[in-house]
Amino acid sequence: MTIHELIVLRRTVRQFQPRPIERALLERLVDAGRLAPSAANMQPLEFYVVDDPALRAKVFPCLKWAAYIQPEGNPKAGQEPMAYVFVLVNTKIREKMAEYDVGAAMENICLSALSEGVGSCWLISIDRPKIAEALGIPEGYRIDSVVALGYPAETSTVEEFKDSQRYWKDEAGGFHVPKRKRADVMHVNKF
Numbered sequence: 001m002t003i004h005e006l007i008v009l010r011r012t013v014r015q016f017q018p019r020p021i022e023r024a025l026l027e028r029l030v031d032a033g034r035l036a037p038s039a040a041n042m043q044p045l046e047f048y049v050v051d052d053p054a055l056r057a058k059v060f061p062c063l064k065w066a067a068y069i070q071p072e073g074n075p076k077a078g079q080e081p082m083a084y085v086f087v088l089v090n091t092k093i094r095e096k097m098a099e100y101d102v103g104a105a106m107e108n109i110c111l112s113a114l115s116e117g118v119g120s121c122w123l124i125s126i127d128r129p130k131i132a133e134a135l136g137i138p139e140g141y142r143i144d145s146v147v148a149l150g151y152p153a154e155t156s157t158v159e160e161f162k163d164s165q166r167y168w169k170d171e172a173g174g175f176h177v178p179k180r181k182r183a184d185v186m187h188v189n190k191f
């Protein structure tokens with residue numbers, strides 16, 4: 001599969017199979033993050049991997065899922081993520097412009113995961129104080145966001161954007177995500 005095909009295929013997944021993710025695969029995902037472009041090559045990002053079941057259980061209540069379709073968008077019992085990669089900004093290295101680095105790293109992680117059959121959901125609606133306590137994050141680090149990971153237990157398809165950006169679930173549990181059309185976002189040689 002080409003990178004472009006992978007990009008087109010990638011959709012956020014919020015229901016996961018109870019199948020463990022190998023530690024070696026998680027290491028490859030951290031490599032995908034740490035090798036992403038970085039402003040001035042300062043590399044302020046660090047990656048905190050959670051795959052321990054007890055720690056996963058502490059993390060899960062700190063996350064908010066699919067705000068447009070609460071509570072149906074939440075992972076069902078038994079379909080929670082099997083691992084998390086938190087992205088931390090080491091503010092002693094650099095805080096400014098870290099969001100750009102985070103974006104590049106996270107998309108690398110999500111695409112690398114998908115290339116190995118693992119689905120992902122990037123979340124910024126997270127309870128940072130509780131997570132900092134649960135994970136023992138020291139001073140000098142800002143918790144930016146997290147990618148939740150697992151083998152997918154739901155499908156999600158792109159729909160043509162009509163009058164709303166809101167995603168929805170159909171009666172069979174299939175997820176649908178409207179995306180703006182190319183003609184509406186592409187400007188060639190004139191606006």
Ligand SMILES: Cc1cc2nc3c(=O)[nH]c(=O)nc-3n(C[C@H](O)[C@H](O)[C@H](O)COP(=O)(O)O)c2cc1C
Pocket residue numbers: 010011012013014064065066067121122123124125126156167177
């Ligand atoms: C920066 C960022 C933050 C996000 N935060 C959340 C979140 O807190 N909870 C959640 O369920 N999804 C979150 N998402 C996933 C988006 O809802 C999802 O990307 C969007 O609906 C488009 O769907 P797609 O990823 O399948 O293209 C986030 C995505 C991005 C890029």
